[in-house]
Amino acid sequence: MVENVVRSQSRGYEVRITICRPDSRNALNREVAEGLIAAILAAEADAECRVIVLTGEGERAFCAGGDIKAGAEGGPFVQDPAYPDHFAGQLFETIQACRKPTIARINGVAMGAGAGIICACDLAVMVDHARIGTPEVKVGLFPMTIVPPMIRMLPRRRLMEMFITGVPLTAEESLRYDLVNHVTDTAGLDDKVAELVAQIAAQSPTAIRLGKYACHAMEDMTYAQQMRFAETLLPRVAQTEDAREGFAAFIAKRKPEWTGR
Template identity: 85%
Template sequence: MVENVVRSEARGHEIRITICRPDQRNALNRDVAEGIVAALQVAEADADCRVIVVTGEGERAFCAGGDLKAGADGGPFVQDPADPGHFAGRLFEALHACRKPTIARINGVAVGGGAGIICACDLAVMADHAKIGTPEVKVGLFPMTIVPPMMRVLPRRRLMEMFITGIPLTAEESLRHDLVNYVTDSAGLDDKVSELVAQIAAQSPTAIRLGKYACHAMDDMTYPQQMRFAETLLPRMAQTEDAREGFDAFTAKRKPEWTGR
């Protein structure tokens, strides 16, 4: 992990991954992307971690998109012609594929790649002073790498308006268009994140893991394919240790003790 630009810390059942470039408004470059991916891998392997929270340092910015000043030192527009992959794409794919629940803690402005990170996470909590935008058209670009994650969250017409006007959404608009789950004032941001973490941590990690797997697998299936997949997976889920424990706890009217298996 690149310690100077990404910090990862355990907070009970939560692992918080923080972009630590406040002077650059937590802008995204190769080191940040690779640092987050590495932190995700560590969090996924940590049995005590039940929820992963991604945020930016300070209150000014969550992530101000690709670092336009980085140039050859890791900016978003310099690429090895022999390698078609892009670090931003790998980051969004890693977030999307993460087997543990992810929450975007939007502490400030989120534009470009920052909006992509939010859409690649499972849930999002936003401070009321923050905004989410895609201003790439203002510098003659289009937000190519964030199109896939954002298309999975926002309705097409709203998304196209963001892309072709460059006008950001306020916190209220982001909530209205289901881009985020909750909006709070800055003082209540951590309380709401902690509330969600506690709610998730109380549930079966096995059910959540298999449920995320199923939802992602069904994304591009036809409706009949989705039903056949669900019909096949449900009996397998019922055979897990967590499911048996859940049934026993329900019958005995006690709190379940999840094993995560």
């Protein structure tokens, strides 16, 4: 992992992954994306980790989008034509494919790729002074790599207005359009994140892992395909150690002891 631009810290059941480029408003370049991907994969493999929190350093920016100043040295708008995979797309896919719950801790503005990261996460908590936007049209670009995660999250007309006007959403608007789960003041941001982490950590890791797998697999299926998939998966979930422990704890009226298996 690239320690100088991405920091990963274990905090009990939480692993917090922070973009550490406050002077560049935590802008995304190849180095940051690769650091985030490595940190997410490491947290996913950590047996003690139940929740992954993604955030930016400082109070100004969560992630101000792709680093235009990076140019050819890891910039988001320069691509080797022989290798079509883009590091931003790989980052969003890594977040969405993660088997552990992910929370975006939106401590400041989130533009472009920052909005993509938020949409790729399972949950999002936003500070009330922040904004979420897609300003690429203002410099003659279009936010191609963030369309897939954002189009699954926002109503189409609202999304197109963001894309073609470049006007960002306020925290209140982000909450209204279900782009985020909660909005808080600066003082309450970490308290709300900690509350969500505690709520998630109290549940079965196995149920959450298989549930995330099912939701992502069913996303682009027809209704009939979704139902057949769900019917097949439900008995498998019921046979896990966590499910057996959950049933036993419910009958005995005690707190379950999850094994994550």
